[in-house]
Amino acid sequence: MSVLGELRRLRAGRAGRAAPRRRETAIGYLFLTPWLLGVVVITAVPMLASLYLAFTDYDLIRPPEWVGLDNVVAMLNDARLANSLRVTFTYVLVSVPLLLAFALLVAVLLDRKLRGLSFYRSIFYLPSLLGSSVAIAILWRQMFGRDGLINQVLAWFGVQGPSWISNPDTALGTIILLHVWTFGTPMLIFLAGLRQIPVMYYEAAQVDGASAFQRFTRITLPLLSPIIFFNLVLQIIGAFQSFTQAYVVSGGSGGPADSTMFYTMYLYQRGFAQLDMGYASALAWVLVLIIGAFTAVNFIASRFWVFYDD
Known part of the structure; x- marks a missing residue:
């Protein structure tokens, strides 16, 4: 051929x-x-x-009018925007570490070969399914009201509790507690990660005389650091986007005294209550930049504390 x-x-x-x-x-x-x-x-x-x-003046009725960077300049002099940023950053920096710590604690406890583990996992995961719903937020509002369940329990001990959601000093704390209560999803991810750690590591450390605290800090946390990092990134992104809980608990006002005025709620008010959609669009893109910056910082910092078992 x-x-x-x-x-x-x-x-x-x-x-x-x-x-x-x-x-x-x-x-x-x-x-x-x-x-x-x-x-x-x-x-x-x-x-x-x-x-x-984001670069226009648009009220949903008339056609958009190009205004360039006017919306960005207006942000620099917006006192309510500055307050919403302060409230949101406080919420994220407090609620996310608390939620992850609590989720990890529960996961460690459930990893002890308990009977009825499937039942406990289902019960603990249930708040994550319901926590972002309007019904649970309404229930939370009732619980922390002046005549709510929390004050009724305190009354048994002779303590007259305030209306937690109507007090600027405690209103944000109630929403943080609601967020921490929805720990089910990261808990399940932590539990799956714990099941992947070889038992022989703990047995060898125990033979060498390592205490339970040392085994947790020297074995569990380093080997679980990729899972912690994954949960941290997801929870930070989700916390910055929180809206429903604060909207329902505060009655849509962000009060009292704007103490629960989350960034997303302020964006909603400017866009749909005040019909300033151009300014709201600019706020939305600023939120994208903030979330992107936090995510980038987490990825950079992960080089120093996240360890991968090759």
């Missing part, structure tokens, strides 16, 4: 093998079409539209 004939045969074989691959690729993209359309229509297009509106 000539060299040219051999080359033709090889090319024909490759073309024959490539045809089924192209068909498989086309079928794959066909099944991905609904998701791709959703990403473009529901996510990408609205994001680009909001980026344009």
